[in-house]
Amino acid sequence: MPKKTKILAIDYQHIQDCNSSRFQEAMAIYNEAFPSSERQSMVTVIERVKSGQSQLFVGIVKEQVVAMALLWDFKNSPFVLLDYLAVKNNCRGLEFGTQFFQFLAQMTIKNKQFLLLEAEHFQFGSNKEQRKKRIQFYIRNGAYLLSNVTYILPSLDGTASTEMVLMIAPKPPREILEKESIKDLIQRLYLEIYEKESNDPVLISLLDKIPEQIELTNTPLP
Structure with a gap:
């Protein structure tokens, strides 16, 4: 009988400091996961995170950032844009994406949004x-x-x-x-x-x- 893979729990953090190591780890995943035609410039990402227009969340396992997401809250709207969601290349297939998406969805539901x-x-x-x-x-x-x-x-x-x-x-x-x-x-x-x-x-x-x-x-x- 095949051995079941243990699903590791993720710790989630809201990152606001663009000079932090967590931010740099998240941006490495971002640059790796998305083609340039679909990727905002680093200057734009930093400006939006600093201003609070965008919210950067990361998923951390064993002190390593394994996933990142950028959200954009449309003001006076029930919708929040999941602008980007990505899992680190060597961490895919371990259910991190599923856990992270469900975390973001539940957070949005609590705010009565979609x-x-x-x-x-x-x-x-x-x-x-x-x-x-x-x-x-x-x-x-x-x-x-x-x-x-x-x-x-x-x-x-x-x-x-x-x-x-x-x-x-x-x-x-x-x-x-x-x-x-x-x-x-x-x-x-x-x-x-x-x-x-x-x-x-x-x-x-x-x-x-x-x-x-x-x-x-x-x-x-x-």
Whole structure:
């Protein structure tokens, strides 16, 4: 009979000191996990953490940072953006990502809010299986796809933009979301997170494509 792997408990810390070793460990994971087209500059991350716009959380096991996450709280909104979530490369497959995501979700629920997630669209790119696995990970942990919403992540390094899906966790009370709430979210993503203008042509195109009612699904991907 195969031996069960012991799941190690994680300690969580909110990091505000950008000069600390914990911050440096978290940024090493961040730089390793995300391509430059999807990664904010280090200057931007530091400015946002220092100002309190972004909240940096880390997961620590045996005095080592094994996971990091950046959150953005949309003011006067029930949604908090899980801007980034990553596990250290040599610590993957040990349930750290699951534990960390559940910690963030529970923290958000206590504040009577919902996590908003951006994930690479599984029908695009050369790494479709990897993209599917990421989305399935979120679905297994209680997230729902906004299945009929088109969303594009603007490039953060001046190269190609990325086709994405939007997800919400946990499930909102309504099975179907209204157009105006998602329109507001996408506008705030583009204006606040990606610092685009309100007349950005991609943003205008996305807003025009939002259906009157947005369907939520947690059906496993084919």
